[in-house]
Amino acid sequence: MRTAIIAGATGLVGKELVYYLSGSPEYSRIHLLVRHLTGNTNEKIIEHLIDFDQLQDFSLEERIDDVYCALGTTMKKAGNKDAFRKVDLEYVVTLARRAKELGAHRFLVVSAMGAEPKSMFYYNRIKGKMEKAVSKLGIETTVIVRPSLLLGERNEKRFAEEVSAVFMRILRPFIPKKYRAVAAEKVAGSMYHMALTATPGLHILESKEIEDIE
Template structure:
């Protein structure tokens, strides 16, 4: 019997690519989506729930799976209010981890960011660091935290600052070698593939930076 996976954020860039991979992966029988809007895909494997993700706890009875992939993330441009940003980038992943613990889901994989640090002076990095700490406190058996640098790829919405950064990183990437390779930008297809690998293989590290994301992506 195939596995059941939950994806949070399947309508986003990385989450959408992850969904595509799981739909063609014979190891998975059902993909449960919790989203604010529909992914727009009709498939026998998909069970879609359009819900308020800020009240994810209300979905506890439906939050049943072998593994959970959390691809939730906002930006300062999309969510300038820090309180709202905290509800999304901290609140949703942490509640998902709590539901995993309560429902005995053994695998939780979440996207964070390079530079996550609960003591950082930068609100974005501090939020990610606090999120990571809170997730790890749930002590889910197989917890993996992906820490990509800048995520490349084409999003449906325009992000001016991010687009400029992508152009810059495309020029700089070839010079980031050795210990600096973790600062290279990473394509979302690599993040999605890495998540699939981690869900189906034991791995000794909890936090996975960009250079490791790319290596593991080739092994899925």
């Protein structure tokens, strides 16, 4: 049976990952890296209070198979570009590097549609730089998922995203599949599926491919 780490376990995709893995017979232990304890009482789950600025010092005494990363913020929540970069680039790359040092076979991370290191859009540029850095670390299997707009119940309200989600649902039949909003549950499900089935190497799933995974 496998042991996993989930970072970003209280976010939209992270909560779904916790649901999938805690109910999976494939996993015997799930370590959650959190800023605040969630109170999850599942016997498989161990929570670790983490200062993500000191993530490079995090260690475990047991073998780790899979590391799932759902870390991410918004420019509004972060407050400025430097703070956004720290969460969506630096924390993620540090976690991936630590995953390799801990002997993890698989690293699975949530990115975004349009991620590109040279993008004119800062958000996509940071996501692209993250992808490039993570893919260069040489982890046995790296899975990057690039969802479009995420659908689901967030802890905090994001007015612009809520409005966009409404229009995306209404216009869904007319939107090309690769641009359609995708449920956080589907994103988490695709990551879980890839953890169990992906061959060694780099795998990038665009939004359409996320939707197609059952």
